[in-house]
Structure formats: structure tokens, C-alpha cells
Amino acid sequence: MATIALNITYQGQPKKFTVNKSQTISQFISQCLTSYSIDANTFGAELYHNNKALDSASPIRLTNLLNNAKLTLKVKKLDSNKEINVKFISEKGTVVKKFTVATTLEDIVEQTVGRLQKPTQLRILDLVISYEKYTTATLGSIVGNANSVVIRLENQKSTNEKDALFRKQQEANRLQLAEAHKRKEVETQKKLQEEQERQRLEHERSKQVKQEPTEEPEEPEEDVEMREAAEDTPSTVTESESSPSTGEAQADGTGANFVYEEEKADETPKLYMPSNKPSPAYQNPEEDYNMTVDQAKTYQNVIRNSAKRVKKTDVKKPAKYFIRVKFPDGAMLQINFLENAHEVKFGSLVKKLDELLIPEFINSYNLKIGYPPFTKLNQSFALNNEKLHNLDEFKSEQVVLIWELSKESNKTHKGPFLNNESKDLVIKPSDELPAVKLEKHRSELPAGEKKTGLFKSKPKSKDGEDKDDKKKSKLPRWLKMKK
Structure with a gap:
């Protein structure tokens, strides 16, 4: 709703007003003084809600007023020398x-x-x-x-100038997405060539194994197990020597063992643009769903510790801030404060955000916390002067915010909302997000050492099964459910 109905009472005389939410409280006060025939050049006034004065400089949309709210108008003589x-x-x-x-x-x-x-x-x-x-x-x-x-x-600006600016922004976005798509196609082609080379090497190796004599001397059981484990592990050394492209792929993070390297954090804002083609989701193998005894105990301790109350004195002020802002068009803006984070005010965050926005969206948006209960940050002069570490929503170093348009007329706008041509902004595709990178290459990460907990492995029989598996339960006693 772009308008709101408010009930005003002055000296026992009630009146109902329908005003636009974009108006400030001071504008609405001027309208009330005119309605009650009070000289605005001689007298000033304040609006009270639940015996609390409203900030006259704030827009009505940033207040907590509901439709048909009851307000009281208090008039006093205006100090012209203030x-x-x-x-x-x-x-x-x-x-x-x-x-x-x-x-x-x-x-x-x-x-x-x-x-x-x-x-x-x-x-x-x-x-x-x-x-x-x-x-x-x-x-x-x-x-x-x-x-x-x-x-x-x-x-x-004239209408033609606004349309030209919008078309320019659309063209910049189109070129950025086309470049990201082309780069992705090159990487896919490179992976395909590497896979073909790997299959060729495997085929040649299998031919050599078939040509070798079948009769071999008996080996100890230990040596057999070690040889089988070595055969199950892909031979990356041979491939890297015979195919230089494979070595390059491992350096790029697309080989069999993916090594993730964090980018060095800086205070230059980064914009991650969404890609048209979603990357396939990683599917966990079945073994990821088997919980060991140590893992169960760790999970139990986490639940027990989460129920304890944390004393306020134990909470430390964040030494730095990593703030991520999500936009309606899927773009994500990363803003970092690395130095003197304890001196950063909320107004500094709003100022940096306004400098990157397209001018028509400045002061036409709301900010909300990006997790339940999605608390709305009511922008005002008092909040702008408040330091971030004093706000409950900024007690941790990593904060996620949601950016949304406040005006009903602009809520159908599909973007872009940020000035992509700003020299103070680094634009990257969404595939470069650290979380997306790890998810994309999760199957290529080195496997961690698996713990067997309280159960020790026993030698298996010739048919490959443990005879005692059916007799003994694989769950410890403390984890069993009572009947």
C-alpha cells in the first residue's frame, strides 16, 4: 500500500487523514496544522504515538505506524532562531x-x-x-x-535520459553474462578433452595388463590388500607426465584433487552476477550418511552446548565485517570493513551502498536481515550515527542483508539496481562465489580419513563378508533406543 490512514487528535478534536507513506512526519505535521487552521509560521508541532514523539525528519514508511493508528498532535510556539x-x-x-x-x-x-x-x-x-x-x-x-x-x-533528468541510462545498464549486464557463458564453455571443453585423454590412458593400461602372464607367485595377504588399494587409486602422476593439460587443470582446481584457495580480502566492493545456466547440485555418496560413534558424540555435545546461555560479557566486538547484500535480481554485493571495524557506523554502510546504486533507487529501498525473523532495519538519523557493533544484528563478523524496493510503483522493476560501470566496483559471475566454488568441486576434494570409532575391522572370509555381521549390532549401547 502506498498510502496509510491515520487518526489525529488535537485538543479533543479527532480527524482522519490519508497520506502517502513517502511523506516525512514534518510534511504530515504541516498538513495537520493547515487542517486545524494553525499558523505554521508562528507555531510548531509534534506527533506522539503511545506517548512517544515521532522523528519529524523520518518518512512515514520508516515508522512502525499501522493503518488507522491513533496519534496526538501537540502544538507549541515556534522558535524562529533555532x-x-x-x-x-x-x-x-x-x-x-x-x-x-x-x-x-x-x-x-x-x-x-x-x-x-x-x-x-x-x-x-x-x-x-x-x-x-x-x-x-x-x-x-x-x-x-x-x-x-x-x-x-x-x-x-528527462524521460529520454532515464531510458538511455537503463538501456546502457542492460547492455552492460548482457555483455557481462555473455562473457561468463563463453568462459564456462571453454572450461567445459577443456574438461572434456582431459576426460578423453584419461580414458585413452586407461584403455592402453588395461591392454598391457591383459598381455601380461596370468600365473603369478602367491603374495602375502598384506601385500595383496596394499596392491588392490593402489590399483583403486587413480594414477595422477602418469597422467600429469603424459598430458600437460591435466597438470594445468589441477592448478586451475578442476583436477582429481581440487585445492581451494581463499581470495585475499580487501575493501573493494564485489558484485556477483547470476548465471543463466545453474550448476548441477552435488550428490552425497551413501557413505556420508553413516554416522560413527565419535561423530554422534560430537553432535550430542553441540546440541548440549547450544542450550547454554551465552553471557553478554563473553561476546567480543567483531574485528572486521564481511557484509553480503542480496538483490531481487539475484545479484550479490560483497562489502567488507577490515580496518577500524569498531568505529564503523551504520550510516557508513548506507553511504557505501548509495554510492554504488543507480541514482533513481537511492532512498527508495529497505534493508532486512537475511535470516529469520528477517528484521527490518529502520533507517533514520539516530540509526545512521549508531556504531555497527552496538546493534544486535551486527554482533558477528559475517552479516547477510536483503535489499528490496520500498515504493509500490518500483517493486515490479527487474533490475539492474547497481551501477555496473562504477570504477569502485569489481564485477564477477556468481560461479566465483566461494560457496558455489566448493559446491561445484566438492566431489574433487581430497577424501578425509574415516574413523571407525569403537569398532575394529576384522579379516573377511573368502566370500567377502564378515560372518559375525549378522550376529552383532553395529550401534553402541548408549545409542540404542529403549523398547
């Missing part, structure tokens, strides 16, 4: 200056960047003010009782 800290951002740079609440927007623009020739607009969170209203709108009527505000000066 000063507000204004952070003015434009193409010429950033200017921080104090202005009184009675200062018009036109005076603020002229004192910061001078008189303008092109049509412009001012943006304060979700509020957009066109240049026609600069002379009539005052600073107090926009921000209310707030002590500070951030104002952005933007050039008004």
Missing part, C-alpha cells in the same frame, strides 16, 4: 553549515552553491522537492524539530 546543521551535497562537493528554521530552500541553495541555471531538485530521504518550491518552502517546514539534516542537490 539553528539546524545542514549537510549539503552537490556536484561541487559537500558543505556543512548551520541555518535557522525560517531559512527558505532558495537561500540555502544560493549560500552553498550559488544561483543555478538548470532545473534541479532537492532530495531529503524519500522526499523530493522540485525547484519551483524553493522560494516557499522553509527548512523548518521540511525537517520539523530535527537538529540535523542531509540535503542532496540533483539535476532533473
Whole structure:
């Protein structure tokens, strides 16, 4: 819903208003003062919900107000000499200056960047003010009782310019995906050639074995078992010597023994674009589902320890942050804070995110935690000044956020949402994600040593089966269920 109904009471007189969620509380207060015939140049007002004053600079959508919520309007005489800290951002740079609440927007623009020739607009969170209203709108009527505000000066773009920018972004995405697809096809062809070479070598080796005499001297049982184990293991040395491409494949991480190497973390944002062709999911072998006694005990200890309460004093502040933001089009943005993480504020995260977004989506989105209960982060001036380690949602180094559009008119937008041409952004295909890499090559990882727990292997009979298997249970006593 783009609008919300609110019930306002002033001096015992109730009135019902239907307002747009993108409006700020201060704008709604001006509408209430006009409805109650109160001079906005002489008196100011505040809205209270459950005896708590609402932040006049915040948009209605960022408050916890429900439809048909009941609010109280409290009026007081306006202090025309009150000063507000204004952070003015434009193409010429950033200017921080104090202005009184009675200062018009036109005076603020002229004192910061001078008189303008092109049509412009001012943006304060979700509020957009066109240049026609600069002379009539005052600073107090926009921000209310707030002590500070951030104002952005933007050039008004025509419809043709917006369409051209969108087409440019679409073309950049198409080229990026085409390049990733081509690179994937080359890797597939390379793997196919390696497999054919491996089969040829196996075929030649099997011919040599058939040509050898069948009668061989008896070997001790130990030597037989060692020889069988060696034959079951693929001979990677012979293949690497006879086929140089196989050695290259192992270096690339596509050989029989895949070695994963973590990339060196840096603070350059990385964008992982989704691929059209999903990679096949890894299927666990049957032996992965057999639990040993040691594994069962470890699992039992994990469950027991998870029930213990962790004291707040034991929680350490994160030394760094690895923040991943998921977008509706499947893209993932990785933002890292590696130095002075204890000094990073929530506003720094929002600022870095805004610098990478397409301008039309700035201040038109919500951020939510990427795991249940999907807590929504209500953006406000107070939250922007709060350090990350003081927020409950940022107590660990790795945080996952969900980015979603807030305006109903834009929710059908399929992307892209980020400026792919930004020099401060590294673009990679989603196959380069560490989790996807490991999942893709999971079957090629070196097998770990299997533990037999309390059971020791016994020599098998000639038919390959243990005679005592049917008599003895393979479960320890402590794991058996009572009847």
C-alpha cells in the first residue's frame, strides 16, 4: 500500500487523514496544522504515538505506524532562531553549515552553491522537492524539530535520459553474462578433452595388463590388500607426465584433487552476477550418511552446548565485517570493513551502498536481515550515527542483508539496481562465489580419513563378508533406543 490512514487528535478534536507513506512526519505535521487552521509560521508541532514523539525528519514508511493508528498532535510556539546543521551535497562537493528554521530552500541553495541555471531538485530521504518550491518552502517546514539534516542537490533528468541510462545498464549486464557463458564453455571443453585423454590412458593400461602372464607367485595377504588399494587409486602422476593439460587443470582446481584457495580480502566492493545456466547440485555418496560413534558424540555435545546461555560479557566486538547484500535480481554485493571495524557506523554502510546504486533507487529501498525473523532495519538519523557493533544484528563478523524496493510503483522493476560501470566496483559471475566454488568441486576434494570409532575391522572370509555381521549390532549401547 502506498498510502496509510491515520487518526489525529488535537485538543479533543479527532480527524482522519490519508497520506502517502513517502511523506516525512514534518510534511504530515504541516498538513495537520493547515487542517486545524494553525499558523505554521508562528507555531510548531509534534506527533506522539503511545506517548512517544515521532522523528519529524523520518518518512512515514520508516515508522512502525499501522493503518488507522491513533496519534496526538501537540502544538507549541515556534522558535524562529533555532539553528539546524545542514549537510549539503552537490556536484561541487559537500558543505556543512548551520541555518535557522525560517531559512527558505532558495537561500540555502544560493549560500552553498550559488544561483543555478538548470532545473534541479532537492532530495531529503524519500522526499523530493522540485525547484519551483524553493522560494516557499522553509527548512523548518521540511525537517520539523530535527537538529540535523542531509540535503542532496540533483539535476532533473528527462524521460529520454532515464531510458538511455537503463538501456546502457542492460547492455552492460548482457555483455557481462555473455562473457561468463563463453568462459564456462571453454572450461567445459577443456574438461572434456582431459576426460578423453584419461580414458585413452586407461584403455592402453588395461591392454598391457591383459598381455601380461596370468600365473603369478602367491603374495602375502598384506601385500595383496596394499596392491588392490593402489590399483583403486587413480594414477595422477602418469597422467600429469603424459598430458600437460591435466597438470594445468589441477592448478586451475578442476583436477582429481581440487585445492581451494581463499581470495585475499580487501575493501573493494564485489558484485556477483547470476548465471543463466545453474550448476548441477552435488550428490552425497551413501557413505556420508553413516554416522560413527565419535561423530554422534560430537553432535550430542553441540546440541548440549547450544542450550547454554551465552553471557553478554563473553561476546567480543567483531574485528572486521564481511557484509553480503542480496538483490531481487539475484545479484550479490560483497562489502567488507577490515580496518577500524569498531568505529564503523551504520550510516557508513548506507553511504557505501548509495554510492554504488543507480541514482533513481537511492532512498527508495529497505534493508532486512537475511535470516529469520528477517528484521527490518529502520533507517533514520539516530540509526545512521549508531556504531555497527552496538546493534544486535551486527554482533558477528559475517552479516547477510536483503535489499528490496520500498515504493509500490518500483517493486515490479527487474533490475539492474547497481551501477555496473562504477570504477569502485569489481564485477564477477556468481560461479566465483566461494560457496558455489566448493559446491561445484566438492566431489574433487581430497577424501578425509574415516574413523571407525569403537569398532575394529576384522579379516573377511573368502566370500567377502564378515560372518559375525549378522550376529552383532553395529550401534553402541548408549545409542540404542529403549523398547
